[in-house]
Amino acid sequence: MDRKVRVLVAKPGLDGHDRGAKIIARALRDSGYEVIYTGIRQTPDMIAEAALQEDVDVVGLSILSGAHMALVPRVIEKLKELGMEDVVVLVGGIIPDEDVQTLLDMGVAGVFGPGTLTSEIVETIENALGRQPA
Amino acid sequence: MTNTDLTTVGGLTQALEAGNRRALARVISHIENNTDLALPLLAALYPRSGKAHIIGVTGAPGTGKSTLVNQLAGVYRQRNLTVGVIAIDPTSPFSGGALLGDRVRMRDLAGDPGVFIRSMATRGSLGGLAQATADVIMVLDAAGFDRIIIETVGVGQSEVEIASAAYTTLVVEAPGMGDEVQAIKAGILEIADIFAVNKADREGVDRTVMALKMMLNLGVPEKFQVMHHGRMLPVNLPETENLPQGWTPPVLKTVAISGEGAEELTEAIENHRLYLEQSGGRILRDRLRAATELRMIMRDYLLETLLARTDAAVLEEMVEAVARREIDPYTAVRHLVNEKAV
Numbered sequence: 001m002d003r004k005v006r007v008l009v010a011k012p013g014l015d016g017h018d019r020g021a022k023i024i025a026r027a028l029r030d031s032g033y034e035v036i037y038t039g040i041r042q043t044p045d046m047i048a049e050a051a052l053q054e055d056v057d058v059v060g061l062s063i064l065s066g067a068h069m070a071l072v073p074r075v076i077e078k079l080k081e082l083g084m085e086d087v088v089v090l091v092g093g094i095i096p097d098e099d100v101q102t103l104l105d106m107g108v109a110g111v112f113g114p115g116t117l118t119s120e121i122v123e124t125i126e127n128a129l130g131r132q133p134a
Numbered sequence: 135m136t137n138t139d140l141t142t143v144g145g146l147t148q149a150l151e152a153g154n155r156r157a158l159a160r161v162i163s164h165i166e167n168n169t170d171l172a173l174p175l176l177a178a179l180y181p182r183s184g185k186a187h188i189i190g191v192t193g194a195p196g197t198g199k200s201t202l203v204n205q206l207a208g209v210y211r212q213r214n215l216t217v218g219v220i221a222i223d224p225t226s227p228f229s230g231g232a233l234l235g236d237r238v239r240m241r242d243l244a245g246d247p248g249v250f251i252r253s254m255a256t257r258g259s260l261g262g263l264a265q266a267t268a269d270v271i272m273v274l275d276a277a278g279f280d281r282i283i284i285e286t287v288g289v290g291q292s293e294v295e296i297a298s299a300a301y302t303t304l305v306v307e308a309p310g311m312g313d314e315v316q317a318i319k320a321g322i323l324e325i326a327d328i329f330a331v332n333k334a335d336r337e338g339v340d341r342t343v344m345a346l347k348m349m350l351n352l353g354v355p356e357k358f359q360v361m362h363h364g365r366m367l368p369v370n371l372p373e374t375e376n377l378p379q380g381w382t383p384p385v386l387k388t389v390a391i392s393g394e395g396a397e398e399l400t401e402a403i404e405n406h407r408l409y410l411e412q413s414g415g416r417i418l419r420d421r422l423r424a425a426t427e428l429r430m431i432m433r434d435y436l437l438e439t440l441l442a443r444t445d446a447a448v449l450e451e452m453v454e455a456v457a458r459r460e461i462d463p464y465t466a467v468r469h470l471v472n473e474k475a476v
């Protein structure tokens with residue numbers, strides 16, 4: 001039907017590594033999602049507000065700066081403040097193994113590093129939204 | 135805000151009226167997805183709309199439309215006017231997905247409660263897109279935004295249709311986008327109320343401005359200038375006679391990355407708004423739009439109703455018969471419709 005899953009792809013913080021985020025944005029478009037790409041240097045406020053205005057189902061954060069442990073909880077907090085606690089949050093980029101579980105415990109649905117297959121991301125999104133993968 | 139029910143028509147419209155942005159976003163989604171709430175929401179909000187000035191911004195990809203929208207909205211905010219933005223990008227025909235990247239250029243507007251930006255994919259059919267866009271514009275209008283800016287990729291008929299929802303249509307050109315001015319190719323000359331030649335910091339601006347001005351002098355007959363959105367207005371409407379001086383589309387230079395020319399461009403838009411109000415063009419346009427809209431909705435509604443009443447097997451039989459040339463499609467339709475009308 002008309003219903004399309006909408007995904008926000010954002011880069012929080014001062015990190016300028018945007019190649020991965022752009023690749024993921026395109027890959028998700030090619031998987032049938034409507035992807036809203038915000039670009040770099042987004043504050044958690046900006047990301048949460050964009051997620052609200054665009055009424056997205058998923059927020060994907062791309063972080064290669066090492067600041068994920070500070071940024072991710074702030075984005076999740078802002079989303080909650082705006083009543084968007086149901087939004088699926090994904091994190092990608094350079095995330096050390098020891099941080100992955102902590103992020104998942106915060107409510108992140110999946111963490112994806114270099115070499116991630118698009119199919120894994122799609123599966124995580126569809127599972128989190130309670131849908132059957134296409 | 136926490137005890138607002140955003141799952142019902144009443145709750146949504148009430149919250150939207152109170153300025154709840156989440157409610158506004160949810161309502162737009164209902165319209166876009168054509169859910170069961172879409173119609174009742176449209177019905178509830180329609181009487182509240184009609185106050186905003188609607189501005190269409192169109193032009194070839196890369197001319198700087200999004201960057202320019204960022205500047206225009208900025209100028210409006212300085213004037214204490216609120217701005218709703220709809221940025222439309224194409225749906226991929228292969229995957230059905232879309233990459234909506236206009237927000238990247240509208241960073242300056244983030245965090246301003248007087249601005250609301252929504253990205254939209256073209257999704258299905260062309261006519262459907264024009265209607266869906268008009269409906270989303272109406273929602274932003276009802277939500278109280280003073281100015282609504284719609285960005286579309288100006289490449290064809292669908293964009294022309296979307297532009298018909300705007301009161302003022304801005305066509306964006308840029309130097310060095312090929313030898314010819316894009317407007318000629320795309321045939322969007324007729325819908326332009328204002329031309330912006332963006333990237334005026336680049337080589338060749340004056341050539342592009344000259345080309346546009348020449349085209350306007352040569353190619354626009356007198357009566358087109360009298361009419362707003364030339365093709366839309368029948369010449370014999372009595373109001374046409376009362377129109378004062380015609381509107382000649384101004385050609386303005388802008389540098390969207392620095393903001394140069396944005397003030398003047400905003401001024402031109404506001405002049406056009408005043409022109410439409412004083413000449414009666416706005417009322418005319420509203421009437422024409424209503425006429426087109428009603429016909430379109432009637433057509434869809436009739437089709438749906440007829441299809442629902444038609445036995446799928448009978449329809450299939452008829453398709454076969456037409457394909458085998460046993461019956462012509464016109465007679466077939468009359469047969470189908472009459473049979474069911476009994």
Ligand code: B12
Nearest residue numbers: 015016017018019020060062065066092093113114115116
């Ligand atoms: C290319 C690169 C650059 C380029 C960036 C170009 C650009 N526009 O992107 C340049 C040269 C500019 C650069 C600069 C710097 N870099 Co650099 N850079 C890299 C490098 C070599 C590759 C990154 C890359 O593009 N990979 C290719 C893409 C496709 O992969 P990816 O981004 O990881 O994305 C994949 C996954 O992570 C995942 N993914 C990513 N995002 C998302 C989002 C979602 C939602 C999902 C689901 C998945 C997902 O899917 C993608 C596809 O598989 C890495 C090292 C490395 N091997 O990763 C260092 C690296 C990231 N850089 C690093 C550093 C330190 C810097 C600088 C600070 C160096 C300096 N002192 O100046 C600057 C900072 C610049 C800035 N403003 O932020 C460090 C970061 C250290 C850290 N995290 O602690 C790294 C890890 C190198 C290192 N080992 O030290 N860098």
Ligand SMILES: Nc1nc2c(ncn2[C@@H]2O[C@H](COP(=O)(O)OP(=O)(O)O)[C@@H](O)[C@H]2O)c(=O)[nH]1
Nearest residue numbers: 195196197198199200201239332333389390391
């Ligand atoms: N030199 C120059 N570049 C501009 C100007 N306006 C926009 N751009 C750049 O042109 C590119 C396309 O801009 P964008 O607003 O996305 O164009 P759109 O596709 O028409 O929406 C971006 O890299 C902008 O930074 C301008 O006035 N001068």
Ligand SMILES: [Mg+2]
Nearest residue numbers: 199200236285
């Ligand atoms: Mg754009």
